[in-house]
Amino acid sequence: MTPWTYFRDHQSDVLHWTWTTVWLAAVPLFIGLIIALPLGWLASRYRWTYAPVVTTAGLAYTIPSLVLFLVLPGLIGTQILAPINVAIALTVYTVALLVRVVADGLASVSSTTLSAASAMGYTNRQRLFAVQLPIAVPVIGAGLRVAAVSNVSLVSVASLLGVAQLGTLFTDGSQLNLLAPIVLGMIMIIVLALLFDVVILLGIRLLTPWQRAVRQR
Amino acid sequence: MSALANDNGLNLDQVGVWLNDPANWWGPTGLLVHLREHIYYTLIAVVIAILIALPLGLWVGHTGRGVLGVAGLANGLRAVPALGFVVLLVIWLSPKIHAQPTIPGLVPDGAFQYFVPVEIVLIVLAIPPILTSTYAGVQNVDPAVRDAAEGMGMTGGQVVRQVELPIALPLVMSGIRSATLQVIATATIAAYAPFLGGLGRLIIDGTQTINDPHSGYPAMVSAGIVVALLAVAADLLLVGLERLIVSRGVSERFSRRAGRPAPEVELAQA
Numbered sequence: 001m002t003p004w005t006y007f008r009d010h011q012s013d014v015l016h017w018t019w020t021t022v023w024l025a026a027v028p029l030f031i032g033l034i035i036a037l038p039l040g041w042l043a044s045r046y047r048w049t050y051a052p053v054v055t056t057a058g059l060a061y062t063i064p065s066l067v068l069f070l071v072l073p074g075l076i077g078t079q080i081l082a083p084i085n086v087a088i089a090l091t092v093y094t095v096a097l098l099v100r101v102v103a104d105g106l107a108s109v110s111s112t113t114l115s116a117a118s119a120m121g122y123t124n125r126q127r128l129f130a131v132q133l134p135i136a137v138p139v140i141g142a143g144l145r146v147a148a149v150s151n152v153s154l155v156s157v158a159s160l161l162g163v164a165q166l167g168t169l170f171t172d173g174s175q176l177n178l179l180a181p182i183v184l185g186m187i188m189i190i191v192l193a194l195l196f197d198v199v200i201l202l203g204i205r206l207l208t209p210w211q212r213a214v215r216q217r
Numbered sequence: 218m219s220a221l222a223n224d225n226g227l228n229l230d231q232v233g234v235w236l237n238d239p240a241n242w243w244g245p246t247g248l249l250v251h252l253r254e255h256i257y258y259t260l261i262a263v264v265i266a267i268l269i270a271l272p273l274g275l276w277v278g279h280t281g282r283g284v285l286g287v288a289g290l291a292n293g294l295r296a297v298p299a300l301g302f303v304v305l306l307v308i309w310l311s312p313k314i315h316a317q318p319t320i321p322g323l324v325p326d327g328a329f330q331y332f333v334p335v336e337i338v339l340i341v342l343a344i345p346p347i348l349t350s351t352y353a354g355v356q357n358v359d360p361a362v363r364d365a366a367e368g369m370g371m372t373g374g375q376v377v378r379q380v381e382l383p384i385a386l387p388l389v390m391s392g393i394r395s396a397t398l399q400v401i402a403t404a405t406i407a408a409y410a411p412f413l414g415g416l417g418r419l420i421i422d423g424t425q426t427i428n429d430p431h432s433g434y435p436a437m438v439s440a441g442i443v444v445a446l447l448a449v450a451a452d453l454l455l456v457g458l459e460r461l462i463v464s465r466g467v468s469e470r471f472s473r474r475a476g477r478p479a480p481e482v483e484l485a486q487a
Contacts, residue, residue: 058452059449061398062398062445062448062449062452063445063448064401064402064405064406064441064444064445064448065402066402066405066406066417066420066441067405067420067441067442067444067445070420070437070438070441071229071438071441071442073227074227074228074229074232074434074438075229080227080427080434146295149292149295149296150295152296152298153295153296153297153298153299154298156298156300156301157298157299157300157406159300160300160406160409160420160421160424161424162424167298167300167301169301170298170300170301170304170305171304171409173304173308174304174307174308174409177308178308179305179308179309182301182304182305182308183305185298185301186297186298186301186302186305189296189298189301190296190297193296194296
C-alpha cells in the first residue's frame, strides 16, 4: 500500500484531520502574536522588565509539549481529548518564543531613526506604530516562521493523548504496523509547515515594501 | 486544593497523593528508575550529536563551505514531526534489528530493537541546533581577530581551536542547550515505542488507564512534572557550565575589583 492509496481510502478522515491541524496551528500563532506584541514592547520599553519577561518565557519554553497537553485538563477542567488544550499549550509556546523576538526587534531599531521620527513631530505612539513596529517586521516575521513550523509539528504530539488530527496517521500506522499512513502523515505535515512558511513570507513582503524599493535602486 | 477538582474526573489533588507514596518513587517501575533512563537516553543522544555537529559546524564556519546546505537542512528538519519520525523508524527499522542485548538500567529486555531507532531520532534532531549555532558563532568572529591570529603565524587548525572556538563558545553552548531541551522532550514522546523506558513510559502507559488512581492521570502528570523539572535543571546546569568554560574576555564578566575596562563609547549607527 502506498501513501497515496491510503489517502484515497481514508480521504474524508485525512482531510478532516488536515483542517484540524491547520486550525490548531494557526489560531495559537495569531493569538500568540497578539499577546506577545504588548509584552515584547513592555520588555523593550522598560529595561528592568526585560530579564523577568524573557526568563519566564524561556522557562515556559522548556516544558515539553506532551506535559503541557497533559496538565492543562487538570488545571482548567477540560476533557483530556479536547483540542482546546492543544490550542492553549501552543499559544503559550508561541508567546514564549515571540516575546523575546518582539522585544529584540523593537530594541534593534536605530536610535537615529527614532530621533528623526520624533523630530518630524511623531508622538511616541505614532512613532511606535508607524516607524518602530514596521522596521521590526522582518525580525518578528522570522520568529513567527519558526513558531509556525514548530506549531504544525507539535500538534501531531497530541495524537498520543487521542486528539484527532494529522498525527493520528502516526498512531494508526503504528497500531496497524503500516508504513503508508506514517509516510502520508509526514508528507502532509511537512507540506503544511511549508505552506505556513510561504504565507508568512508573503505577509512580511507585503508589510515591508521599502525593502524591495531599496533593492531595486 | 479541592478547588482544583474538576468534573472531568481529572484532578491534580491526586497528584500530590501519588507523589507522596514512596513506592511510586523508589519502586522498580518508579519515577527514579525512569528518570535515570531518561537522563541516560538524553546524554547518549546529546554527546553523540555534539561529536558530529561541533567539528562539522567549526569546519563549515571556518571554510564557509556548505553554509547554504547546512542552513537548509536545519530548517527542513525543524518541520519534521518528531513523533512521526519515531514511529516511522520503529516500524521500518526495528524488525531489521535482531541483536537483543540487554543493558542494565538503560535497555530493558527486548527493547534494543526500539532503543536504536529512538536514539537515531534523538541524535538527528539534536544535530541542527548545535550545527547552526556553531557555524554562526564562528562566522560571527571579527575578521580582524582572525587576520591577527593568522598574522601571528597560527595554522588553520590553531585558529579554529584557539581563536574561533573560544569566541564562538557562547553561541555553541546555546545550541547545545536547545538541543538538550529538544532531546528531553522528544525522549518523552519516544516512549510510544514499546518496551522502552524513560519518563514517557508512565505518560504513554497512563493513557490506557487514565482514570486509574494508581497508573492513570496522577502518574502521568507526576512524570510530566519530573520531565519539566529535568528540562529546567539541565538548562540551568548548562548555563552554569557555560559560565565556567567561556573565557571572561569573551563574556566580559569581570569582577568589579579587577577593574572593568571602560565600555567603548557607542558610535551612532550610521
